[in-house]
Structures are given as structure tokens and as C-alpha cells.
Amino acid sequence: MAYLRLLVATALFFCVTATGVFPVRAAQDPFPLYDCITPNVAFWRDIYGKYPSSQGVLHDKRDLRIIYEVLDIEGIWENGARERDRQRIERAKARYLEIFKSLAAGAPPQTREEKRVAALFGARATPEDFRLAQENIRFQSGQKDNFRKGLIRSGAYLEEIKEIMASYGVPEDLAYLPHVESSFNYKAYSKFGAAGIWQFTESSGKQFKLDVDYAIDERRDPLKATHAAARMLRHNYEKLGTWPLAVTAYNHGINGMMRAKAAKGDYERIFQEHESELFKFASRNFYSEFLAAREVAKNYPAFFGPLPIEPPVNSKGVVLPNYALVDDLVKHLKVDLETFKALNPALREPVYKGQKLIPKGYEVRVPQQGKIVRLADNIPPQILKEDQAQTTMYQVRQGDTAFSIARQHGVTVTDLLRGNGLDDQAVLCPGQNLRIPGPDERGRVRLVATERKKGEIQHLIGLTPKTAVQPGAEFGPVAKAEGVPVAALGAPPLKAASEPEGVAAQTPAKGAQCPPLNPAKVLGNLGVxxxxxxxxxxxxxxxxxxxxxxxxxxxxxxxxxxxxxxxxxxxxxxxxxxxxxxxxxxxxxxxxxxxxxxxxxxxxxxxFFAAYRLLEGTRTYRVTQGDTIWSLCENEFELPFWLIKKYNESVNFAQLKPGMRLVVPRVEPIR
Incomplete structure (x- = not known):
């Protein structure tokens, strides 16, 4: 059939760019441009270098030469723009589906639009070609503005990333792959938990020697994650034998690509013929996207003009001989906290809140300045600790209050509430999991000025008339920092022997309902x-x-x-x-x-909630035959299972049945 012949038609073996035409010899390049993918590379080159996020193309997903229309969209998430764009795209798709329906019925094209669309498929197109086209219409938003931002960001680490790649014996051009994965966004985090510029999941990160836990997440460190990416890519190459297959496996997975290679033999046959439930548009196009991104990045002036590329980061790594509290280390190094954070993106917020210590053996990066480097090489033993701060968890029971829990564990109510992101008006629900603050985080306050009014200081440290604290427990460090007596801060006297009248943060009365679900809280029975x-x-x-x-x-x-x-x-x-x-x-x-x-x-x-926020309202999905929770989360909801489960606690997800209704939250990224 003409449409199927069109999918595998031979293309000219050259690459057209904004800078001209140049040949690519497969023998000289570890990343050859095969004839069969030339149209795909051209398509992605336009997505990266021509169309901004305020535009997108309706196209055929099997033959990327077939572009139906360029649509103007808002291209943002705020104020309902995402939903308006979705409706605009669906209306455009509906118009083309009507045209395909008419052409698939065998009727000759009548209108100007029908003739234009039919011409895209060539003179030998058949009704079957148009029937298949109905299943393959797809929208792709432009990425030129995001790619531009990624190019600017990439300057901070690109050359060092190339050196790391070379040190593992893999082509240094793989350093351009993060343009496809994350636009070199060091804070990138997907709805399914992939993090950093290389978008490692927790399991794949650990597999290739990245530490991921509550204290550190090395997926977010561009250099540490590059070492893992180089290991993975080299492993893929050793298993598959070619770089096109190795790069595709970075997206599709090594096992899936090994099965595809066993079935089809080489990359070109896999690209043209391989079909599976998991080998879909993203996997089929991943290598083409990489080639296009590499070309645009290497020739960026032709696409973007001059850019203010960020200069390389000038830092030095120092291995910690033992655990350390971040405040103590920053104070010793005489480095401001924001600079330290920027150089050490793998350290998670619990470290900065004092809930966890910087781990022993962690390579801390500091500015490459003589005095700071000397201080880093001579860390005094008194700020080092032998063990990591341990977490104590408590699951709320009926009748508990913040006061009773705090008293049971020897902490203040203020620390207990603040350490769990709660205020004194919070309602504790049975089954809710709380962490008990450790010694290093109790009473910790960061002040940004040396003079504060009494009320401002009290507000800063979370004190209210209803909050139960031990006399002076919170105020001593603040008073010292402020250079005033404790009494000047209005430390309230407290009857420590009994719970104060009207104390908040307690469980509802027996039989009463807990407040509406807060998905940002850790629920569930985590005990043994x-x-x-x-x-x-x-x-x-x-x-x-x-x-x-x-x-x-x-x-x-x-x-x-x-x-x-x-x-x-x-x-x-x-x-x-x-x-x-x-x-x-x-x-x-x-x-x-x-x-x-x-x-x-x-x-x-x-x-998740550092990268995404919940929108008002939810939607309802009715389960259909063949649905599984995993297919629904990935393809229908585009949300992680844990979040869906929180909204549907009574559902047995192992036995979804047609007709069941699922509540689905609405989220948007935090820009």
C-alpha cells in the first residue's frame, strides 16, 4: 500500500540544516544517520530549533514527513492554559479525522482541505492508507525556547561532562543527550520520579552506583549522574554492539532492546519493523532526537544567534571524613548557604533542615578559592560526627494530640509541628505518620536580620498562644543570636505538667471525620x-x-x-x-x-510536591475492559500510582473491573 511504502521509502543520505548541506559517513561517526531516520531527524531539528513552545505541529506519528498543520497554542500551564490548549488540539484533530473518514470511505477529495491532505500521501494513496492515518495523528509541541535555555545552562558543566564520557571510553558527543532528556535542567523531576539532567529513576540510579536516600540524591548532581550515565551507556554498548542501539536502550531499556535485536538484527530493521507493547513513539524516535539535538547544539548560532552561555563552574571536591551538620560545615568554610547549595545539588532538604547529616565519604564541592579550599582540607574534628542522624517515626492513634506525642518523645510541640510541616491548627488523623525531630534540628532557626520585633521573631519560629513548649527551649538560641535577653522575646510561662487549655493539633473526636485528604502527607501503615x-x-x-x-x-x-x-x-x-x-x-x-x-x-x-502542585477539583475515570492500574497511570492519568492510591483508598487495584470509578487529581508543574 502507498502509505506503508511511504513509511519505509528511501531518503537522500544527507542532512539539511540551517547552515547548509553536509554528508554524514557512517564509518566515521559512531552515531550514523541512516536513510530511514533522516526525515525523523529533520522533524526533531525543527522541534528544537524552529518551533517555540507557543506552537506545535499535528503530524503522522509513523511518517514524520507528513505535517498536517502548525497550531498556535499558549504553551503554558497557568490559569487553565493547559486545558484550553488540549481542547484546541482536540478540535483540530477532529477536523482531520473527519477528512480521513471521508477519504477512507473511497470518496475522492472534494474540498480544498481534503485535496491538500490527500496530496500529503501522494498520488498512489489508498483508502486503507487514510484509515491507518486516523490511528496515527499526533501533536508535538515546539521546544525552541526550552532548548535555548538548556543551551545556556549546559555551559556550566558541558566540557566536564565530555571529559567524564571520554574517561569511560565512550563518545564524548553523548554529552548532548541531556538536551533530549531534560533540556539540561538540573532540577528536572518527572511525575514518575525520574530526576536530574540524565533523568535516572531511583532503581536505575542505584544500579549504576548513585546514592539515593533521604539525605542525598546523586541523580541531581550533574557530574555524579554523568558518571552513572557513562556506565549505563557503556554497558548498553557492550551488550548491543552499536551506539544507535545503546542510545535507544537508554530510553527503552537494555532488556527490551536485546529482545528487539534478537528478533530483527540491526538498528534499521528495528526502527522500521519492530513492534511491541512498549516500543512506541518515544523509543522509536529517541535516537533521532539525539542526533537532532546534537546537531542543533553544535551549530546553535545558526538557530539562535549569539547566546550568553553560562561559564564553567569552578569548584573543587573534598571528601568528608565523617558525618557533618551542614550549618557547622558552612560556618567553618565561610561560604554562604546559597552558594553551597548550588554547588551541592545532591544534598536534599532534610540535610538543610538539620534532619539529616551530610553523609560520611560524600564529596562536598566548594568554590575553587584558595582560602576556602584550605579550610575544606582542614575540617576540625569537633564538627564531625560518628553516626548519621536517625529518624524516629510515630503513627498517630485515636486520641493523640501534638502535646501528648511531643511529651512522650521529649520534644517541644513547636519542633514536632514544624518538623512535619504542620501548624497549631492542624488536625492529626489516625494513621498519619509523623517524624520525631532529632537533637540537631530542635529549636533550629535561621534569622536573616540581626534585629526583629518580638512579634516577628515569634512568628518566625512558629510560636502561638496555643503552642506547648518548655520554658525557654526555643528562645535561647534566638536570644543569643539577637543579642537580647530571653525575657525580651516574650517567652511564655507554661504549665509543663499538664496539657494547656485549648491546645490544637489533635485527633478528631471518636466518630468524627478527618479533614479532606492532604496528599502531601505520608499516610498508610508503615509499621511492622x-x-x-x-x-x-x-x-x-x-x-x-x-x-x-x-x-x-x-x-x-x-x-x-x-x-x-x-x-x-x-x-x-x-x-x-x-x-x-x-x-x-x-x-x-x-x-x-x-x-x-x-x-x-x-x-x-x-x-513530587517540590516540582508539581495540585489544582482545584478532580476528575472521574470509568474503568474499561483491559485496564490495569499501571497502564492507566502511564498512559491515561500520567500520574504516579501512589498519588492515585491516595485518592482511592478503598479500591482493590489488583482487581480493577469495568465500570469502577476512579478519582483522578489534577496537577501542574511549578515553574
Whole structure:
């Protein structure tokens, strides 16, 4: 059929750019431009270098030479623009679907629009070609403005990234791949938890030697993540034998590409013929996108004119011999906090809040200045600590109040509330998980001025007439920093022996409803039920969203295989939400397991809501035949399972049935 012939038609073996025409010899370039992908590379070159985010193209997703229309859109998320763009795109698609429907019925084109569309498919097009076109219409927004920003940002690390690539024996041009993955946005975070310029997930990051936990996330450090990317790409190349396949595997996965290679042999046949449930538009086009991004980046003046490329970051790495509180280290180095943060993007907010220490062995980066480097090389032992700050988790029970929980754990109510992002008007719900502040974060306040009015200081540290604190517990460090007596700050006397009248932050009365869901809080039963049987002790947990046996094994310090055998699970058998799992318990392992489990979920929630915000209202989705929660989250909702689960706690996701209704939140990125 003409349409199918059009998909695999031979293209001229050259590359047309804004700077002219130049040949590409496959033998000289580890990244050859094959005939079959030339139109795709040209398409992505226009997306990166021609169309801004206020424009987009309606096109055929199998033959990217077929462009139906360039649409003007708002291209932003604010004030309902995303929904207006969606409706505009859907109306345009509907017009073309009507044209395809008429042409697929065998009727000759009548109107000017029908003739224009039919001409895009050539004189030999058949009704079957137009029927297939109905299934392949797609919209792609332009990225020129975002690509421009990425080019400017890339100057900070591009040359060092090329050096890292060369050190692993892989082509240095792979340094341009982050333009495809993230537009060199060092803060990039996807809805499904991929982070940093290389967009590693937690599991893929750990696989290639990145540390990811509640204290640090090396996926966000452009240099540390580049080492992991180089390892992954080299591994892909060693398994697959060519760089086009290795680059495609970066998106599609090594196992999927090995199956594709076994079935089809080489990249060109895979591109033209391979079909699978997972090998879709993104995977098929990933290598073409890389070639286009490399070309635009290398020849950026032709597309953008002169750009103020950021200068390379001038810093030095110093390995910490032990754990350290960030405030102590910054004070010793005499570096302002914002500079330190910018140079150390892998350190997570819990480190800056004093909830965690900078880990032992972590390579801290400091400005390449003589005095600072000397200070970094001579860290005084008194600011170093032997152990990491440990998390203590508490699950709220009926009848609890902030005062009773704080008193039970020997902390102030102010620290308890502030450490969990709550205020004194919060309602604690049974099942809610709270972290108990550790010694290094209690009473910690950062003041940005040396003089504050009493009311301003009280507001800053979260004090209210209803908040229960020990006398002077919060005010001492503030008074010292301000150079005033404690009494001047209005430290209220408190009857520590009993709960003050009218104290807030308590659970609702029995039978009363908790307030509406707050998805930013860590809910769910994260505790371990201890079971003693025949003199042996083990734990029982219920699986929560996003957890795997690999997580349990890491938190317990055992092998995943041992957990499979203990629970009679088949190899690669997936866990389901709320499934009971038996775990071994050694001395002290229960508390460690619960703490790490809590931090895992807290990390997911905090990272997501640092990048996205909830919009008002929700929508309802009716389950249809063949739906699974994983296909729905990825393709229909474009949201992570843990978030969907929070809105549908009573649903058994292992047994979705047609007709069931799911509540779906609406989110937008934080710009």
C-alpha cells in the first residue's frame, strides 16, 4: 500500500540544516544517520530549533514527513492554559479525522482541505492508507525556547561532562543527550520520579552506583549522574554492539532492546519493523532526537544567534571524613548557604533542615578559592560526627494530640509541628505518620536580620498562644543570636505538667471525620507487626504503593531472594498493594526498617510536591475492559500510582473491573 511504502521509502543520505548541506559517513561517526531516520531527524531539528513552545505541529506519528498543520497554542500551564490548549488540539484533530473518514470511505477529495491532505500521501494513496492515518495523528509541541535555555545552562558543566564520557571510553558527543532528556535542567523531576539532567529513576540510579536516600540524591548532581550515565551507556554498548542501539536502550531499556535485536538484527530493521507493547513513539524516535539535538547544539548560532552561555563552574571536591551538620560545615568554610547549595545539588532538604547529616565519604564541592579550599582540607574534628542522624517515626492513634506525642518523645510541640510541616491548627488523623525531630534540628532557626520585633521573631519560629513548649527551649538560641535577653522575646510561662487549655493539633473526636485528604502527607501503615511463633520472631507488613522486595531487602540488609523464599513468591512475581509480606527481624531491625520505610515515602512525596502542585477539583475515570492500574497511570492519568492510591483508598487495584470509578487529581508543574 502507498502509505506503508511511504513509511519505509528511501531518503537522500544527507542532512539539511540551517547552515547548509553536509554528508554524514557512517564509518566515521559512531552515531550514523541512516536513510530511514533522516526525515525523523529533520522533524526533531525543527522541534528544537524552529518551533517555540507557543506552537506545535499535528503530524503522522509513523511518517514524520507528513505535517498536517502548525497550531498556535499558549504553551503554558497557568490559569487553565493547559486545558484550553488540549481542547484546541482536540478540535483540530477532529477536523482531520473527519477528512480521513471521508477519504477512507473511497470518496475522492472534494474540498480544498481534503485535496491538500490527500496530496500529503501522494498520488498512489489508498483508502486503507487514510484509515491507518486516523490511528496515527499526533501533536508535538515546539521546544525552541526550552532548548535555548538548556543551551545556556549546559555551559556550566558541558566540557566536564565530555571529559567524564571520554574517561569511560565512550563518545564524548553523548554529552548532548541531556538536551533530549531534560533540556539540561538540573532540577528536572518527572511525575514518575525520574530526576536530574540524565533523568535516572531511583532503581536505575542505584544500579549504576548513585546514592539515593533521604539525605542525598546523586541523580541531581550533574557530574555524579554523568558518571552513572557513562556506565549505563557503556554497558548498553557492550551488550548491543552499536551506539544507535545503546542510545535507544537508554530510553527503552537494555532488556527490551536485546529482545528487539534478537528478533530483527540491526538498528534499521528495528526502527522500521519492530513492534511491541512498549516500543512506541518515544523509543522509536529517541535516537533521532539525539542526533537532532546534537546537531542543533553544535551549530546553535545558526538557530539562535549569539547566546550568553553560562561559564564553567569552578569548584573543587573534598571528601568528608565523617558525618557533618551542614550549618557547622558552612560556618567553618565561610561560604554562604546559597552558594553551597548550588554547588551541592545532591544534598536534599532534610540535610538543610538539620534532619539529616551530610553523609560520611560524600564529596562536598566548594568554590575553587584558595582560602576556602584550605579550610575544606582542614575540617576540625569537633564538627564531625560518628553516626548519621536517625529518624524516629510515630503513627498517630485515636486520641493523640501534638502535646501528648511531643511529651512522650521529649520534644517541644513547636519542633514536632514544624518538623512535619504542620501548624497549631492542624488536625492529626489516625494513621498519619509523623517524624520525631532529632537533637540537631530542635529549636533550629535561621534569622536573616540581626534585629526583629518580638512579634516577628515569634512568628518566625512558629510560636502561638496555643503552642506547648518548655520554658525557654526555643528562645535561647534566638536570644543569643539577637543579642537580647530571653525575657525580651516574650517567652511564655507554661504549665509543663499538664496539657494547656485549648491546645490544637489533635485527633478528631471518636466518630468524627478527618479533614479532606492532604496528599502531601505520608499516610498508610508503615509499621511492622511483630509475630512470635514457636520461639521465633518475625514481622508482618502490608505492601504500600511503589514498594518492591528490593526495597525491603535493602532496608533489612538481606537478599531479595531470601524474602521471596520466605514468602513463597515466584521469581519476578510483582507485589500488590496491601499484600501481606513476612520479614525477618533481627535485634533493632524493626525500628531501622520503619524509619527507612518512612523516609522512602517521605522522599517521594516531598520531591513530587517540590516540582508539581495540585489544582482545584478532580476528575472521574470509568474503568474499561483491559485496564490495569499501571497502564492507566502511564498512559491515561500520567500520574504516579501512589498519588492515585491516595485518592482511592478503598479500591482493590489488583482487581480493577469495568465500570469502577476512579478519582483522578489534577496537577501542574511549578515553574
Amino acid at each position: 507487626e511483630v509475630v512470635k511463633k514457636q520461639g521465633k520472631t518475625h514481622g508482618i507488613i502490608r505492601v504500600e504503593a511503589e514498594e518492591t522486595l528490593g526495597h525491603y531487602a535493602r532496608w533489612l540488609g538481606v537478599r531479595a531472594w531470601d524474602l521471596r523464599r520466605l514468602n513463597n513468591l515466584r521469581y519476578e512475581q510483582s507485589l500488590t498493594a496491601n499484600q501481606k509480606i513476612k520479614i525477618p527481624l533481627a535485634k533493632g531491625s524493626k525500628a531501622r526498617f520503619e524509619a527507612q520505610r518512612y523516609e522512602f515515602h517521605k522522599e517521594i512525596v516531598e520531591d
